[in-house]
Amino acid sequence: MNERNAPSRxxxxxxxxxxxxxxxxxxxxxxxxxxxxxxxxPGNLSLxxxxxxxxxxxxxxxxxxxxxxxxxxxxxxTLFFEPSTRTRLSFEAAMLRLGGSTLGFAExxxxxxxxxxxxxxxxxxxxxxxxxxxxxxxxxxxxxxASQYSSVPVINAGDGGHHHPTQTLxxxxxxxxxxxxxxxxxxxxxxxxxxxxxxxSLAKAMSRYPNVRxxxxxxxxxxxxxxIIAKVFKPSGVQYTQVRRLEEAIGDLDILYMTxxxxxxxxxxxxxxxxKDSYILDAEKMRLARPDLCVxxxxxxxxxxxxxxxxxxxxxYFAQVRYGMFARMALIMKLLGIVEGGGKKG
Ligand code: NCD
Numbered sequence: 001m002n003e004r005n006a007p008s009r010x011x012x013x014x015x016x017x018x019x020x021x022x023x024x025x026x027x028x029x030x031x032x033x034x035x036x037x038x039x040x041x042p043g044n045l046s047l048x049x050x051x052x053x054x055x056x057x058x059x060x061x062x063x064x065x066x067x068x069x070x071x072x073x074x075x076x077x078t079l080f081f082e083p084s085t086r087t088r089l090s091f092e093a094a095m096l097r098l099g100g101s102t103l104g105f106a107e108x109x110x111x112x113x114x115x116x117x118x119x120x121x122x123x124x125x126x127x128x129x130x131x132x133x134x135x136x137x138x139x140x141x142x143x144x145x146a147s148q149y150s151s152v153p154v155i156n157a158g159d160g161g162h163h164h165p166t167q168t169l170x171x172x173x174x175x176x177x178x179x180x181x182x183x184x185x186x187x188x189x190x191x192x193x194x195x196x197x198x199x200x201s202l203a204k205a206m207s208r209y210p211n212v213r214x215x216x217x218x219x220x221x222x223x224x225x226x227x228i229i230a231k232v233f234k235p236s237g238v239q240y241t242q243v244r245r246l247e248e249a250i251g252d253l254d255i256l257y258m259t260x261x262x263x264x265x266x267x268x269x270x271x272x273x274x275x276k277d278s279y280i281l282d283a284e285k286m287r288l289a290r291p292d293l294c295v296x297x298x299x300x301x302x303x304x305x306x307x308x309x310x311x312x313x314x315x316x317y318f319a320q321v322r323y324g325m326f327a328r329m330a331l332i333m334k335l336l337g338i339v340e341g342g343g344k345k346g
Contacts, residue, residue: 035337038147039155041163042205049334050172050205057173057323057330064097067329070338071100075130078104079122080157081113081137082264086299086321087157087166091134094328103130123149132335134166138264153335161195161265167298168201169331170324175255177323178294178316182209188249190217190279191259191304193224195266198298199259203228207236214240215249219278221271222261246279250289256281258297258304258317282306289314296320 034049045053060067076095078088084106092102104126105111113122119142126133127150135146136157143156143163158164175182187206193199193216203224206212214233216224223242233240243249250256258281266272280303281295297305297317309315333339 034334039165040143042165042168042201053330057326060329061326069099071098074100076102077126077130077133079135080106081108090325091328093325120149127151161197163201164197167198168205169327171202173327174320174323184211185254186213187255188215188253189257192222192261193218194222195262196259204232207232207238216242256295260302277303283308
């Protein structure tokens with residue numbers, strides 16, 4: 001029996017609120033302390049914990065067979081109240097490749113949410129069945145709320161325009177694998193910096209590394225929210241500049257993080273239509289970039305990157321997709337307290 005459901009805890013132990021450990025991110029040992037943690041935003045993981053997680057992800061990349069049975073008997077729920085391709089399927093692929101199982105729903109209409117059930121009750125129910133929950137919800141704060149009612153770890157797979165921490169793990173693992181470091185990088189964030197939750201999470205995570213510089217490339221209507229500047233950039237002392245044209249900035253960048261204009265978060269269609277093609281990365285703009293630029297995009301792309309760029313060796317967004325699965329494999333193992341590959345030998 002899972003220690004969370006141990007009989008000694010009685011009914012309170014079985015159904016109690018908020019028993020997942022507070023998302024602290026203060027542990028220094030880089031691994032063991034992650035067991036049972038909720039992952040709501042990037043700050044829930046300390047830098048040593050991130051290092052431990054990326055080390056594990058890299059070991060899985062090198063020898064996936066070693067990890068193919070480590071989650072045998074464990075179940076991941078994917079509760080998606082908003083559309084997804086990569087995040088949901090990479091979570092499911094991750095759990096299946098660790099030997100575990102998955103259940104869940106890909107749209108709220110297929111759950112009792114359609115009958116009016118509250119998120120709290122859905123989470124109380126699902127956490128009685130599974131070992132870990134990955135949830136996406138259009139409402140900011142939904143993942144935090146879910147964590148208060150869950151008896152198992154909740155992983156935020158995107159809460160509205162707020163945060164998307166496992167996309168950040170994906171982005172950081174890709175950067176670490178390609179660049180070999182985080183410190184001293186100049187990172188261009190381009191597109192919808194206002195509503196793009198992947199941008200908010202990446203900005204928060206990268207601000208913790210030394211000498212990182214951000215170049216914020218957006219139209220005035222889609223600038224990064226003030227709270228990121230006030231609560232993330234200013235306290236960390238990270239350098240940032242704002243520009244309007246991608247051509248002005250691209251030559252200075254180590255990383256270019258392109259994003260889609262988030263249609264579903266606009267209040268009116270006209271504004272979306274006006275802004276949707278603000279930036280299109282094409283072969284001509286790539287000629288202005290450094291030979292070692294790394295182009296990332298959380299995907300899905302709409303028009304922001306012309307298909308001609310896909311063949312450029314600096315385009316890393318499909319490699320990034322694959323790193324996402326390995327990052328999630330490592331995260332699931334850590335949250336379940338599975339420390340090392342004890343799977344198939346030889
Ligand atoms: C992103 C998201 O859902 O925030 N997609 C993803 O998870 N890879 C980015 C987006 O939808 O534009």
